[in-house]
Amino acid sequence: MKITKQKRNNIIFLIVIALFFIPQARQPIQVFLQKGFALISPSIETDKNQKKLVDYNWKLKDESGTVFNFEAHKGKVVLINFWATWCPPCIAEMPSMQKLYNDYKDKVDFVFITTDYYSEINPFLKKNNYTFKVVRPQEAYPEFFNIISIxxxxxxxxxxxxxxxxxxxxxxxxxxxxxxxxxLLN
Structure with a gap:
């Protein structure tokens, strides 16, 4: 029996849909799809659309339990990333974040923030050879950031x-x- 191109496409489509219902396959598929979006550069805010961060008073905690105030980053170029180990778009963009971090870690303050626990964070970082430091919020995110999604x-x-x-x-x-x-550094 010969399978037509239409039947073959339908079979492939059904397999892909079925994979979304298998929990172990869902995240890798979503990460793969998100990597396509992660090829696009973010856009620069126009001068009239730029907002200004005025309140740097926000407490964060590192893995050793040291609490520090975000105020330490005032007057510096800062890249803040809110993410999670279970988030497919976060996972998709992390390789590009690591490359940027490798080249700018001594010039830019990188602040990677998650609410995940270090029991999840550390294996994720190790598995992917990520070397950036991750912190957790000690208190609620400042309203200014308006984090609705990651x-x-x-x-x-x-x-x-x-x-x-x-x-x-x-x-x-x-x-x-x-x-x-x-x-920004010049």
Whole structure:
């Protein structure tokens, strides 16, 4: 019996749909699909749309239990990423975040924030060879950030202006992001 192209396409479609109902297959498929979105660079906020972060008073906690105030980042170029280990778009954009971090970690303050527990964070970081430091909020997110979904990433200049405000996966290792950071550092 010969299978027509239409039947073959229908079979493939049904297999893909069925995989969404198998819990172990769902996340890898979603991550794969999100990697397509993560190829796009985030856009730069226009001057008239830029918001300014005025309140840096926010407590965060690292793995060792040290609490520090976000105020320590005031006057610096900061990239803040709100993410989670279970989030397919977050997982999709992390390789580009790591590449950017590798090149700018001594020039830009990277703040990776999650509400996940370190028992989930550490295996995730190790499995993927991510070397950036992750912190957890010690108190509720400041209303200013308005985190409705993740990933949510902000690039903030030395004066507190939000240059990039991106909801969803993006390519953070793009020429646009690198050129923007280089400009902010000069």
């Amino acid at each position: 990933p949510r990433t902000f690039l903030i200049d030395k004066e507190g202006n939000i240059i990039i405000d991106k909801n969803g996966a993006a390519n953070w290792n793009s020429d646009l992001v690198r050129d923007t950071i280089d400009h």
